[in-house]
Amino acid sequence: METVKKARMVVDKAYKIAVVDERIYGSFIEHLGRAVYGGIYEPGHPEADEFGFRRDVIELVKELRVPIIRYPGGNMVSGYNWEDGVGPLEQRPRRLELAWRTIETNEVGSNEFAEWGRRVGAQVMMAVNLGTRGIDAARNLVEYCNHPGGSFYSDLRISHGWKEPHRIKTWCLGNEMDGPWQIGQKTMDEYGRIAQETAKAMRLVDDTIELVACGSSHSGMPTFPQWEATTLDHTYDTVDYISLHQYFGNRSKDSANYLASSLEMDRFIHTVISVCDYIKAKKRSKKTMYLSFDEWNVWYHSNEADTKIEPWSIAPPQLEDVYNFEDALLVGTLLISFLKRSDRVKMACMAQLVNVIAPIMTENGGGAWRQTIYYPYMHASVYGRGVAINPVISSDKYDSTDFTDVPFLEAAAVYDEENDRLTIFAVNRSLTDPLDLSCDVRSFEGYRIIEHIVLEHDDLKAVNLAGAELVKPHSAGNAKVSGGILESRLSRQSWNVIRLGR
Numbered sequence: 220m221e222t223v224k225k226a227r228m229v230v231d232k233a234y235k236i237a238v239v240d241e242r243i244y245g246s247f248i249e250h251l252g253r254a255v256y257g258g259i260y261e262p263g264h265p266e267a268d269e270f271g272f273r274r275d276v277i278e279l280v281k282e283l284r285v286p287i288i289r290y291p292g293g294n295m296v297s298g299y300n301w302e303d304g305v306g307p308l309e310q311r312p313r314r315l316e317l318a319w320r321t322i323e324t325n326e327v328g329s330n331e332f333a334e335w336g337r338r339v340g341a342q343v344m345m346a347v348n349l350g351t352r353g354i355d356a357a358r359n360l361v362e363y364c365n366h367p368g369g370s371f372y373s374d375l376r377i378s379h380g381w382k383e384p385h386r387i388k389t390w391c392l393g394n395e396m397d398g399p400w401q402i403g404q405k406t407m408d409e410y411g412r413i414a415q416e417t418a419k420a421m422r423l424v425d426d427t428i429e430l431v432a433c434g435s436s437h438s439g440m441p442t443f444p445q446w447e448a449t450t451l452d453h454t455y456d457t458v459d460y461i462s463l464h465q466y467f468g469n470r471s472k473d474s475a476n477y478l479a480s481s482l483e484m485d486r487f488i489h490t491v492i493s494v495c496d497y498i499k500a501k502k503r504s505k506k507t508m509y510l511s512f513d514e515w516n517v518w519y520h521s522n523e524a525d526t527k528i529e530p531w532s533i534a535p536p537q538l539e540d541v542y543n544f545e546d547a548l549l550v551g552t553l554l555i556s557f558l559k560r561s562d563r564v565k566m567a568c569m570a571q572l573v574n575v576i577a578p579i580m581t582e583n584g585g586g587a588w589r590q591t592i593y594y595p596y597m598h599a600s601v602y603g604r605g606v607a608i609n610p611v612i613s614s615d616k617y618d619s620t621d622f623t624d625v626p627f628l629e630a631a632a633v634y635d636e637e638n639d640r641l642t643i644f645a646v647n648r649s650l651t652d653p654l655d656l657s658c659d660v661r662s663f664e665g666y667r668i669i670e671h672i673v674l675e676h677d678d679l680k681a682v683n684l685a686g687a688e689l690v691k692p693h694s695a696g697n698a699k700v701s702g703g704i705l706e707s708r709l710s711r712q713s714w715n716v717i718r719l720g721r
């Protein structure tokens with residue numbers, strides 16, 4: 220028997236969390252699988268532009284309004300020589316790429332990627348190699364990318380055909396350096412020291428850049444959260460952000476538990492903020508450390524297939540998760556987690572963007588399409604800009620295998636004052652029942668419903684394939700406002716975007 224769940228909520232424009240940094244809607248392209256070759260770049264494809272970039276992919280990325288994209292890795296960066304990817308194409312070496320055990324052709328490198336970033340309207344977030352390399356390669360890359368001219372590396376860039384500097388502002392000091400899988404893994408003190416000294420040299424080349432130090436590879440690492448404390452002890456004055464990475468998966472085939480995983484992300488963010496503030500207090504510092512959640516997503520569907528990949532192939536289909544509807548719901552709750560802590564989370568990158576654990580898929584020589592997770596990501600990126608409002612929520616709850624007191628309703632609100640818009644993002648986690656939402660929006664006088672977008676499906680396992688997109692949003696949601704109270708019956712297992720305005 221259906222029992223309707225209930226939730227009450229107050230959204231008051233006075234309860235501001237922070238201005239949402241649009242870079243929380245960032246993403247990531249690694250030289251891995253078919254992300255670059257066959258994904259963003261495929262010369263010879265009917266949609267290829269003069270650089271070999273696929274126009275159909277560019278259009279899908281633009282629709283997402285991705286503001287910043289991390290590059291070139293990921294694990295790959297810890298063995299990468301950036302010099303291999305610049306200069307005349309025919310002179311670029313083919314290398315054994317050790318992180319993913321493939322052949323890297325280096326047809327695309329820093330210049331091409333910066334150009335692609337301009338074409339999709341995104342900034343580049345560049346990672347430097349602190350695995351096999353260090354201070355010297357990092358400072359030279361900053362000079363190559365950002366110095367206007369009149370020095371060895373900036374003139375080299377100009378001689379390669381890129382007269383204008385790329386002006387890359389955001390730089391990552393390595394990748395997941397605590398991980399035993401990482402080439403050149405470091406202890407926390409080794410990493411703290413190399414990150415500090417590399418940061419210093421990079422800033423001497425360009426004092427306008429901002430820097431992200433590596434936090435733990437995920438919250439389950441044995442050295443978490445001491446890794447963050449030690450790293451920040453070494454680098455607090457020199458870096459601007461500490462990174463967080465986390466992937467999720469419904470491995471135990473327990474959907475109610477899976478959909479509660481955003482509570483784990485909330486806890487992870489909370490702990491990292493606490494560590495940052497502990498170091499701030501210890502150092503008597505006035506500076507606040509911000510968080511860059513620069514790898515997050517669902518990643519598990521492709522794990523088994525990836526064990527069968529032939530080593531040393533070029534751009535094989537790796538990490539090609541086919542996402543289902545429940546993954547889209549989880550992604551919605553994770554985006555809500557970022558909004559709830561938008562006072563401290565200033566960047567976040569959905570990992571990744573094309574073909575590799577990605578919202579966008581392509582066929583080599585064929586079409587491009589949107590996975591299920593594309594939709595909540597697009598909705599948040601397009602409508603979630605403005606000031607995040609702290610919603611006071613009282614919701615019916617449930618217990619799952621790993622979590623207690625899981626609210627059926629997960630929600631966030633963003634107020635775009637300039638355009639007189641309020642957007643409420645809401646997930647009904649119940650797998651069986653609709654949820655009656657009653658939301659007090661009296662402080663938004665005269666606001667009415669513009670649109671109530673819903674992503675729903677009866678089958679949690681429904682997927683989108685080439686030419687068959689089963690999971691798509693519609694705008695026939697039932698939200699209405701009367702006397703300053705918004706009422707809506709949210710379908711069971713649904714992602715909702717309720718847009719209000721004058």
Ligand code: AHR
Nearest residue numbers: 249293294295394395570
């Ligand atoms: O995004 C895939 C991989 O996940 C990245 O290369 C690495 O940083 C993380 O472990």
